[in-house]
Amino acid sequence: MMLELLPQFIFNGLLIGASYALVAVGLTMIFGIMNIANFAHGEFYMLGGCIAFYLIDAFGINYLLAVPLTVVIVGALGLVLERLIFRRLRGKPAVSSVLATIGLGLVVQNTALAFWGPQPRPIPTSFSRLPVQLGPIFTTEARIFAVAVTVGALVLVHLFLNRTLWGTAMRATFQQAEAAALAAIPIDRVQTMTFALGAALAALGGALLGAIFFVHPTMGGTETLKAFIVVILGGLGSIPGSMVGGLILGLAESFGTVVSSAYKDAMGFALVIFVLIYRPDGLFKRS
C-alpha cells in the first residue's frame, strides 16, 4: 500500500521542496554576497502571496499576469530596502545585522497584518479545481503549474549565474568582493541587484504556493526558518547546495508526514542539528 503512494509523496515533496529552494537561493545569495543573515527574507515570500492576491482581488487581473507583476513589485521593494537598510548593515557583526532584520521582519509582517487581518485566503486562479491524474499521481492544474514555473525559475537562475556577464560578476563578488572591485566590477550595484533578485524569487514562491494553499500575513516567519534550514543543509552561501537542500527538506517533510504528522515540522530542525554536528559545512561540501 505504501509503495503505491510513493510517487504521490515524491511529487508533493518536490512541489514544496522547489518552493523552499526558491526562497533559500535568494537567502543564500544575499548571505554570500553581503554576509547578512536576512531574517526578514520570508516576508518577501509573504508579500508575494499577499500582493498577488490583492492584484487579482482588487483589479481583476488574471493570475498568469498577476504572478510576474508581483515578482517585479517585490523585486523593486527589495531594491529600495537594500539601499535604505541592508547596505548600511554590511560589515556589521552578526548580532547587529540579524537583530536589524528581525526588527524589519516584525515591521513588515505586522503592517501586512494591519491591512489584511489574520484570516488566511487562497489566491483566486482560473485553474480548474478538479483533480488531474498523471500516471499514479493525483494532483491539480495549479500544482503542476507551480512545479513547472519553480523548476523553470531555478534553471534560469542557474543559467543566469553561469552564462551571463552579470552572473559572473555576482559569482566573483561572492568569492572575493575586494578582488572583484579591483577587476572593475561595480560591487555596490551587484549587491543591489542580488538583493532584488533574491526578494523577487521569494515573492515568486509566495505567489505560486499561495494559489495552492493559503495566503496570510504570518506565513513569512515559518518560511524564513525553513529557508535557513535549507541553507544550512546545503552549506551557507552555496547556491546549488540550497537548491538540492530545498528538495531534501521538501521530501523529508513529505515522508515525515507518514511517520508522524505531529513532528513533521521538527524533521527539518532535527536534520539541521544532525548536519551541524557531522557536516558543519553542509551536506555537499568537499573537504
Add this chain to the structure above:
Amino acid sequence: MAAWAVLLVALLSAPVVLGEGYELHLLIVSAIFVMLSSGLSLIVGHAGLLSLGHAAFFGLGAYTSALLYLRLGVPMWGGLPAAALVSGGAAYLIGLLVLKVRGHRFIITTIAFAEIARLVAVNTVDLTRGQMGLAGIQAPTITVPGLGTLDFGAKTEFYYLTLAFAAICVWTVARIVRSPIGWGLAAVRENENLGESVGVSAYRHSMIAFLVGGAFAGIAGSLHAHYMNFVSPDLFLFSYTTTMLVMVVIGGRTTIAGPVIGAVVFTFLPEYLRFVHQYRLIVLGAILLITVMLCPGGFVELWERWRRRAAVPAVGAS
C-alpha cells in the same frame, strides 16, 4: 549612593504604595523579565553570541517546575533549583554542539532548539496536555514553627520573592562581567583571534555565559509558572525571545543597568499603549531596527551621549 538608597526604598515600599493592584502585577512580571534579560545580555551583549532560543530555556524551566509540582507534589523550593539545573543543562548540551562554531550557525541552532522544544511541549499530550497547558501550579509557602505560615500566593509576598531573585541574578551578572571572565568575554567578543592569542579560550568563556544565562531563564520560568499558576507551549514562542532581545538591545546590551531598564520599560509600555495595541509590534520592530542602526548601545548609550554633551558643550559630534 543616595540614588541607590532611593531606589531600594522605592522598590521595597512598592506594595505599600501601589497596593495589590495591576501595577504590582506588572512589577512582578518586570522582575521576571529582568532575570531573563540580564541572563540574555550576558550571552548577546557580553559574549557577543546572538541566541534566538532564550524562550526555550524559560519554557523548559517553567515546565520542569510545573511538572514536578503537579506530578510529584514537589513545591517550588525544589522545582526552582531543578528548573535552573534542567535549563542550564540544556544550555550546556547545545553549547557543546555549537559554541565551537560561533556566528550564524550558532544563531540558527538556537532557533532550531527552541522550535523542537515547543513541538515537544505541544505534542507530548500525555505529559503536558499539549496546547491546553497545565493549570493549578500553586505558589509555595514557608511554615516557621511557632511563628505561623508565609503564603507566597499573595501578590505582595510573591513580589518580594521575585525581587530577591531578580536582585541575585543582576548581582551575579555584574560580578561575572567585572571578573576576569567578563574581561575574557569582552576580549573574545571584540576580537576572537586576538583574545585566543593571549590565552583566552573563546569556547570556555562563551560556555559560561550561555550556561548562566540559560540557568537564569530556568529560574525565571519556575517563578513565572508558580506566579501565573499556569504553563502552556506559548512560553516557547519566538515572540517571547523577540521581546527579551528588544529589552536587552534597546536597554543597552553590554551594560548591567540597560537590560534591567529595558525589562521594566517594555513590560509597562505595552500596557499603557493599549490604544495602539494593533500597531504595537510595528512600533517595537521599528524601534529595534532604528536602535541597532543608529544607536547600538541603547538607552544607556543615549544617556551617556546626552551627559557628555551637557558636560562638555564645546566638543563636537563623537
